[in-house]
Amino acid sequence: MRSTLAALVTTALLGAGLLAPPAAAATPPAAAPPVTPEQLVTLVPSRLVPSQPSPGDVRRALARVARDSAGRVRLGVIGRSNEGRALRLATVGHGPTRLLYVTQQHGDEPLGTPAAIxxxxxxxxxxxxWHRALRSRxxxxxxxxxxxDGAVRDQRWNHDPSASGEYAEPGVGYDINRYHNPLTPTGDNPVPEARAVLRWWHRTEPRIVVDYHMQGRYQQPDGRETTASVLWPTSALVTPAAVTTGRQLAVRTDEATTRFPGAYVTRYPGGDYEGIARNGYGILGSASLLVELxxxxxxxxxFQIRTAFASMIATAQGAADGSLWRTDPARADRIPARGPALPGLAATLHDAA
Incomplete structure (x- = not known):
């Protein structure tokens, strides 16, 4: 079954002019015919997982991907939630440049999860x-x-009835995305989900971290509606090099997303607090980016799942072929500031950063 699937996918890519013939197998990605996110997304089964998946849906979908990939997608668990649910990790590739994507830190912001799967x-x-070359890099x-735990409750916070403090909802839980502060000893962090991600960062030291969230609905002065917002690290403790690459990531996501008709990317109005993931991992030295769908x-x-998928593929491809590092970071200044909430509609989701 797997060999038949691989043959069908290869045939489809060849027919679309996306792959070089076998003689070009050693060609590096920079010289190979480009495979765009828009082309790849048409090959992926759209019903791998629901748009608002349960933890069980995620487990089953990841098991299918690992099986269909003949083990090229590897599965693991990096920790447990307060209620004992697995914090699932999936890994693809074996190259020297490490990337880390994180989805659904806020349980009521689900769309990054099906995009990642x-x-x-x-x-x-x-x-x-092309795939083998990318995975080697x-x-x-x-x-x-x-x-x-938040996903099963459709709530922003994790589940911790003992939660208290500035970034908690008493009796409900903690805002995970405020607990990635590298200045706090990991053992003193009260949020197991954030502790697990921090520990994985220290184990692997990824060059890039991208965090996928969701926001409400916003409209620009010219009437266009924002479909996604992005922001790089803004803490004064982040090195200029990490900020620069974060801005390059923002440009890459903007370009990949807006190739879909109707997509419009703006700059997210985020804060400088060190515990926010995009700031925390920037302080640690990674290029980091927040993506808000x-x-x-x-x-x-x-449409939103596909644009998030596009940003994930474009980031991976840019890191593999080197085009990401050649992106002009000054182009991030052209991403417009996000406008006000859409008239007549409340911003139904809390700001993530």
Missing amino acids: RALWALGVPDSA VTIDVVVQANP SALPHDRVE
């Missing part, structure tokens, strides 16, 4: 020369659904 399928199941770790109407959910 599709990206794992797209990079791990096909076994073309990067290792991509994905913490898939970092807040499973807007909570568009139900008939545009698939």
Whole structure:
């Protein structure tokens, strides 16, 4: 079955002019015919996982991806939630440049999770020369659904009735995305989900960290609606080099996303607190980026998943072929500031950063 699937995917890519013939198998990605996110997304089964997946849905979908990839997508567990649910890690590639994607730190912000599962399928199941070259250059770790307890409750926070303090909802839980502060000893961190991600960072020291969230609905002065917002580290403790590459990541995501008609990316109005993931991992030295998908109407959910998928693929491809590091970071200044909440609609989700 796996060999038949691989043959079908390879045939489809060849027919679309995406792959070099077998003689070009040794060609590095920079010289190979480009495979764009828009082309890859059409090959991925769209029903791998629901748009608002349960932890069980995630477990089953990841098991399918690992099976279909003949083990090229590797699965693990980096910790447990307060209720004992697995914090699932999926890894594809074996190259020297490490990337870390994190999805659904806020349980009511689900769309990055199905996008990541599709990206794992797209990079791990096909076994073309292009895919093998990419996987030889990067290792991509994905913490898939970092807040499973919040996901089952459709709530922002994790589940911890003893939670207290500035970034907690008493009797409910903690805001995981405020507990990545590298200045706090990991053992003193009260949030097991954040502790697990921090420990994985220290184990692997990824060059890139991208954190996927969701936001409400916002409109620009010219009437266009924001479909996603991005922001790089803004803490004064982050090195200029990490900020620069974070800005390059923002440009890469903007370009990949806006190739989809109707997509419009703005700059997220985030804060400087060190515990926010994009700041915390920037302080540790990674290039980091926050991606906020807007909570568009139900008939545009698939569109939003596809644009998040595109940003994941574009980041991986840019890190593998080196084009990411050649991106002009000054182009991030052209990403417009996010406008006000859409008239007549409340911003239904809390700001993530």
